[in-house]
Amino acid sequence: MRSVNVHEIIDNARFSRFHWMVMALCALLLIFDGYDLFIYGVVLPVIMKEWGLSPLEAGALGSYALFGMMFGALLFGSLADKIGRKKGIAICFALFSVSTILNGFATSPSEFGIYRFMAGLGCGGLMPNAVALMNEYAPKRLRSTLVAMMFSGYSVGGMVSAGVGIFMLPRFGWESMFFAAAVPLLLLPAILYYLPESIGFLVREGRTAQPRLLLNRLDPTANLQADDTLEVVDGKGKSVSVIELFREGRAVRTLAIWIAFFCCLLMVYALSSWLPKLMANAGYSLGSSLSFLLALNFGGMFGAILGGWLGDRYNLVKVMIGFFVLAAISISLLGVKSPTPVLYLLIFIAGATTIGTQILLYAGAAQLYGLSIRSTGLGWASGIGRNGAIVGPLLGGALMGISLPLHLNFMAFAIPGAIAALAMAVYLVSGERQPSAPLQQARA
Template identity: 80%
Template sequence: MRTIDVHEVIDNARFNRYHWMVMFWCALLLIFDGYDLFIYGVVLPVIMKEWGLTPLQAGALGSYALFGMMFGALIFGTLADKIGRKKGIALCFVLFSGATLINGFASNPTEFGICRFIAGLGCGGLMPNVVALMNEYAPKKLRSTLVAIMFSGYSLGGMLSAGVGIYMLPRFGWESMFFAAAVPLLLLPLIFYFLPESVGFLVRQGRTEQARAILNRVEPSCAISADDILSVGAAKSGSASVLELFREGRLLRTLCIWVAFFCCLLMVYALGSWLPKLMANAGYSLGSSLSFLLALNFGGMAGAIFGGWLGDRLDLSKVTAVFFIAAAVSISLLGFKSSPALLYFLIFIAGATTIGTQILLYAGAAQFYGLSIRSTGLGWASGIGRNGAIVGPLLGGALLGINLPLQLNFLAFAVPGAIAAIAMAVFAISSQRSLGTTADPALTAS
């Protein structure tokens, strides 16, 4: 009879087909999530014209989904620590896919906003739970890389949204973009069947037979038998209260994470919502302005993967701080007249260091918080960050409403990048100081 630490097995496991399977389904969920989130920026120029919306009204309408995401992250992140990640993910998936489908039937801004709020609840709850699940199953030496690759599905969803929009908007209208959300719902039985539950949650629930079966697939060489005792040494049996996020030396770093999430999501959603419209105002056609959204999300995917690779070799918080500096510089330069090649390059870098850095923040927060409070920590960080996501579209609408020069619009979008860089630098310094005095994991390389 052996006593086996569940997390030690997973941390030291060799990457195999089971890890690929978990990453595939998590990435697929985030593709659908990204499609639903970026769809508003794609249809915005059309619905503004159809419903006669002012920029400020359009910004407010775009924020409805983000209000929903804030509440969804706070509610479902904490709930999943109690009912399990798998149930929490399935519930969120049905919520945002169903609401997005119904959104296609909206006939006025009020109905549209209600559907976007409900969809936002599901989108906001899905992200922290998927990240927490992938983080739990990833081997320690590849954790940042695998979470980043998985989360690049979010950028793929944004690219899919822009690509579908280029084809479908002129032919079938904006409603068709939302009707396409019916397709993911058909995959729900497969997702629920193949997506595994958190092993730590299974052990705490006394479902040790299921936990053993999963661990034998994660690391077959362990050959765990029915006589072996499973333990979750890294987890505490206490509650998943939000107060735990501030205990045992976590106060300053939790606040830094919240500031970084707020600023990063402000930039992501300001650009995601208003980049096509800003470029259309600058004289580009609708198709061309949507192609900028493609470049933004392609950059996000590349930035996440490259940043995750760097994070597994260097200090992830320092990598994140440097990315934020690059975000501030690249977004500032977008407002100046450039050649098409340079413009696409700057948008690519902006995507890599905003969308990509958002993904690094999730990976870093998942590593910082212990198992018993991981979904709670991610949920609250994401929920606080959603306030920035709400401000982003509103800020863009307000700036367009007062007819500021293009350069000042982008400069305003860049300022949060500098603030976030400072927050992550403080996080890195605090983590280094705590290494000798606390056992809490920090955002350092494995």
């Protein structure tokens, strides 16, 4: 009989087909999630015209889903620590898929907004749970990279949304964009069949047979037997109250990462909701303006993978500080009249350093919090950040409503990048002064 530390097996495991499977399934979930989130920016110019919405009304309508995401992240992040991440993911996935399909049947802005709020609940809950699950199964040396690669599915979903919009909007109308959400719903049973449950959750529940099988798949050399005792560091006897996020020297870093989440999501959703409309107003056709959304999301995927790779080799927080500075610079330059290739490059960089950095923030938050409070920590960081996501579309609508020059719109979108860089600098200094930080990282 042995006493086996679960974290040691996971942290030191060789990268295998099992890791590929977990990452691919979580990435697939986020592709569908990203499609649902970016769909509003794609259909916005069309529904504004069809329903006669003012910019401020359109911005408010875009925030319905983001209100839902805020509550969903807070609700399902904590709930999954109690019922298991697999169940939490299943509930969230079904909720946002069904609600998105119902959006295609909406006949008024009010009805549309209700369905978007319901879809937002599911989207907001799925993200932190998928990140927590991937973070738990990833070897320590590859953790940031694998989380970033998995989360790049979010950007792929945005690109799919823009690409589908370019093809389907002129031919079948905006409703068809929402009906397409039926496809991922059909795949849900297969995803849930192969997706593993959190090992930490299973051990805490006393269901030790399944964790042994999962750990043997994760690392065949472990050769765990039925009489081996599994130990999960900080996995037992701790509350999942939000107060835990401020204990053991985490208070300053928790507040700093909340501010960074808020600012980053503000930039992401201001750009994803209003970039096509702003570019259409600047004289570009609908197809061309949607291609800018493609460039934004392609940049997000590239930035997430590059940032994760850099974070595993150097320092993830320093990488995020640099990315936020680049975000502020690139977004502010979008309002300057530039040749088309330069404009695409700036949008690509803006996507890499906003959408990409959002993904790195999830990886950073997952590493800050211990296993027993990880979903709660990710859920609250995401939930607080959703306030920024709500402000983003509203801010864009308000700025367009007062007819500001194009460059001032983008300057307003860039300011949060500078604030986020400052917040993460405070996070970095606080972590260096905190003696327990290395232990906390080891436990993550």
